[in-house]
Amino acid sequence: MTMNEIDEPVRAELNRLRESIDNIDAAVVHMLAERFKATQQVGHLKAEHHLPPADPAREARQITRLRQLAESARLDPAFAEKLLNFIVAEVIRHHERIAEQTGNGTPGTQA
Ligand SMILES: C=C(O[C@@H]1C=C(C(=O)O)C=C[C@H]1O)C(=O)O
Structure with a gap:
């Protein structure tokens, strides 16, 4: 069976689910864009204050x-x-x- 041969009710259900997936993907893109806006500002703050780019302790807390x-x-x-x-x-x-x-590179402290 190919995608063109799908019964109408199945096609409708597939479309409904895919609309939801498309909305979620859009939300993920928007959320990531906001996250990167914030992390860019963190990057500038760190560079101005000679702080290392990575913070492994913070990352460990985030993972937990x-x-x-x-x-x-x-x-x-x-x-x-x-x-x-x-x-x-x-x-x-x-x-x-x-x-x-x-x-303001901080040699030896980069990940
Ligand atoms: C954004 C930061 O810089 C790095 C990136 C992180 C992130 O994307 O969440 C977390 C820790 C850092 O390694 C930060 O220190 O908060």
């Missing part, structure tokens, strides 16, 4: 908190942790770039 939230939401905690690590790695790259551009 996010894993607990994931468990209560019935989301795989390992997935939540991987997702956070992926996002944080990108944030740290941004912070390193901001520090370089500001001339």
Whole structure:
């Protein structure tokens, strides 16, 4: 069976679910954009005050908190942790770039 041969009620249900998925994906993009706006400001603050781009202790607290939230939401905690690590790695790259551009690189302290 191909996607073109789906019965109408099944097609309607698939479309309904996909509309919901599209709304959720849009919300995720908007939430990530807001998060990166905040982390960019943190990057500038750190560069101005010669603070290192990464803060492993803060990350450890976030992972603990996010894993607990994931468990209560019935989301795989390992997935939540991987997702956070992926996002944080990108944030740290941004912070390193901001520090370089500001001339405030802190050699030996970068992740
Ligand atoms: C945003 C920060 O910088 C880095 C990025 C983090 C994040 O994206 O949540 C957390 C810790 C830091 O390694 C911060 O220190 O708060």
